Amino acid sequence: xxxxxxxxxxxxxxxxxxxxxxxxxxxxxxxxxxxxxxxxxxxxxxxxxxxxxxxxxxxxxxxxxxxxxxxxxxxxxxxxxxxxxxxxxxxxxxxxxxxxxxxxxxxxxxxxxxxxxxxxxxxxxxxxxxxxxxxxxxxxxxxxxxxxxxxx
Numbered sequence: 727x728x729x730x731x732x733x734x735x736x737x738x739x740x741x742x743x744x745x746x747x748x749x750x751x752x753x754x755x756x757x758x759x760x761x762x763x764x765x766x767x768x769x770x771x772x773x774x775x776x777x778x779x780x781x782x783x784x785x786x787x788x789x790x791x792x793x794x795x796x797x798x799x800x801x802x803x804x805x806x807x808x809x810x811x812x813x814x815x816x817x818x819x820x821x822x823x824x825x826x827x828x829x830x831x832x833x834x835x836x837x838x839x840x841x842x843x844x845x846x847x848x849x850x851x852x853x854x855x856x857x858x859x860x861x862x863x864x865x866x867x868x869x870x871x872x873x874x875x876x877x878x
Contacts, residue, residue, distance in 0.1 A: 763850075764870060767824055771846040771872035778817055778831065778844050779874060785810050786878045789833045789840050794818070796828040796847070824848040839877045847871040 782792050788810055794801055801814055821829045830845040848870060 767848050768870055768872060770824060771827075771848065771870070772874075774817065774821055774829075775844045775846055775872055775874040778814070778829075779842065779876065781810065781813055781817065782842060783878060786840070789842065789878055792831050792842075793833055794829055794831045796830050821846060825850050833878075836877065841875065841877050844874045845871060846873075 778792070782789055791801060791811065792814060801811060801818070818829060821827045824846070826849040828847050830843075830847075832843045834841045834843075
């Protein structure tokens with residue numbers, strides 16, 4: 727029997743299998759990098775939410791000044807740039823450093839206590855009409871939301 731060229735075919739098949747394996751490894755690496763990036767933003771958002779809560783707990787009588795909505799990205803009840811308002815404006819600039827980041831702080835009366843809800847959201851890609859920024863509790867193609875709710 728004639729077996730000329732069999733080694734070449736075996737080598738090409740081995741090369742094909744190695745190429746497929748390397749593409750799989752590259753895909754896993756990409757997913758790992760994306761997950762690490764998302765974990766970084768989630769950790770940053772959690773830290774920022776905790777920082778805002780600590781500022782609010784330091785001045786619970788002025789909790790109404792910390793109300794903000796995703797749309798405004800300003801503290802409408804917070805006059806001036808110094809003191810507590812200045813600190814919260816600095817906090818908001820940190821939130822806005824997150825990719826397409828936004829913040830929402832709501833303060834509601836719950837009997838004698840005030841309930842605070844802090845929501846931070848972000849997204850890697852700019853929002854489009856068919857795929858807006860995520861809201862807490864809803865999935866989006868790229869991004870996330872951290873929500874912290876407590877009483878003052």
